[in-house]
Amino acid sequence: MTEIAKVSQLSNQIIDEVERAVVGKRDLLEAIMASILAGGHVLLEDYPGLGKTLIARSFASALGLDFKRIQFTPDLLPGDITGGYIFNRSKNQFELRQGPVFTNILLADEINRASPKTQSALLEAMQEGQVTMEGESLKLPDPFLVLATQNPIEYEGTFPLPEAQLDRFMVKLTVGYPSLEEEKEILKRRRERRQDELTLKQVTKPKQLVEMRAALETVHVDSDLEGYISALVHATRTDRRVAVGASPRGSLAFLKMARARAVLSGRDFILPDDVKHFAVPVLSHRLLLQPEYWMSKQINGDVIRDVLRSTPVPVTR
Structure with missing residues (x-):
């Protein structure tokens, strides 16, 4: 089997696994998987309750990646994303406390609710794969992906993303409402498993994803x-x-x-x-x-x- 065939097979296995949690969104999942393979960040713009967080968490589980979520609010500070140095009294020295940006998949929920200063804290991470604190550049885990969401109807108390930051998202996607039959299937699956959480099988490891990305260059x-x-x-x-x-x-x-x-x-x-x-x-x-x-x-x-x-x-x- 060729390298491309292996990557194709693994990618479709990942999408199939995510489809166990996300019903009827094959085209959307393929677009997100393509963006992950291409090494790009994803902006999801759609109404609340359509499964944007579920999609991000499901991909993290199937890919075997570390996952963290930040709920963006107007009072969120850049340090809440990147972390910072905190003085340890027992050791009499400053220690780095890493923020949630030090992960593989970062879900930036309602990213347009944070101030421009806080939004800009992600710029360097998205473009360079690193964070600079106190003059020191710290590398983020590889692979690193930002999956951001924003609500298209509630603009009160929001700060539209500047063009420079929008340009750093490889794709902008919408989830859309499920059809009547798909919604019935969602209810049926929830009734049959008798719990909210669904455990997905890990298909790949972080190192494998890096190798899959390299195959695109061929x-x-x-x-x-x-x-x-x-x-x-x-x-x-x-x-x-x-x-x-x-x-x-x-x-x-x-x-x-x-x-x-x-x-x-x-x-x-x-x-x-x-x-x-x-x-x-x-x-x-x-x-x-x-x-x-x-x-x-x-x-x-x-x-x-x-x-x-x-x-x-x-x-x-």
């Missing part, structure tokens, strides 16, 4: 497809409805997510469909609209769909 990318990605991102910068288009970081996210989708499909090369599949999750949070469109939440998606329609798709062998 996926072939045709130069025409690199040009296609560049053309899509460039088109977002010239659309009249957009004030600021996607950055080169968006192009790199496109490349990584396309490779991850190819691996999930068991292929060692990417197709145009791999690029198009993640266009909205990769680009929607990276576009800053002109002021006259600020009140419309649909314009971002419209821009991306128009860009996909107007950009020629390369023919690959």
Whole structure:
């Protein structure tokens, strides 16, 4: 079995295991698994009670990763995330007390409820995989992933994430309500197991995930497809409805997510469909609209769909 085939098999085993806890969200779980393989952070924006915390905890269990959760509130301080040095009287010296950011998967719940100063405490961790305290840079565990949530309807007492921080999330996803049949299945499973908690089986270890990520670098990318990605991102910068288009970081996210989708499909090369599949999750949070469109939440998606329609798709062998 090839390395790509092994990674594909393990990845689908992880998704299957998470599906034991999360009903009817296969496409969403595949997108999150692709982002995990690509080494990116995930922003989940949706209503309360749809299982965002359950999804994060389930992936941590199936991947065998350490998991911590922070409930963001207006009075949360940067030190509550990173930790700090505390004086130990018995030893007569300062000791580092690590904050919850020192983990593998960090769930930043309702991230937009914290002040900009506290939100920025995650910037270095998300980009560099380290935290700087008292002039000393401390490495975070590898792998490290931030899975952040925010509520799209309650804006009172919130602080919208700045563009610089939004850009550091590889994808922005929504969970969505379950269908009627899926909701019946949720109730049925809860009744049958006779308890709230569901114990999931560990599929991989942290070291295995690092090796799985390395396998993505072997996926072939045709130069025409690199040009296609560049053309899509460039088109977002010239659309009249957009004030600021996607950055080169968006192009790199496109490349990584396309490779991850190819691996999930068991292929060692990417197709145009791999690029198009993640266009909205990769680009929607990276576009800053002109002021006259600020009140419309649909314009971002419209821009991306128009860009996909107007950009020629390369023919690959």
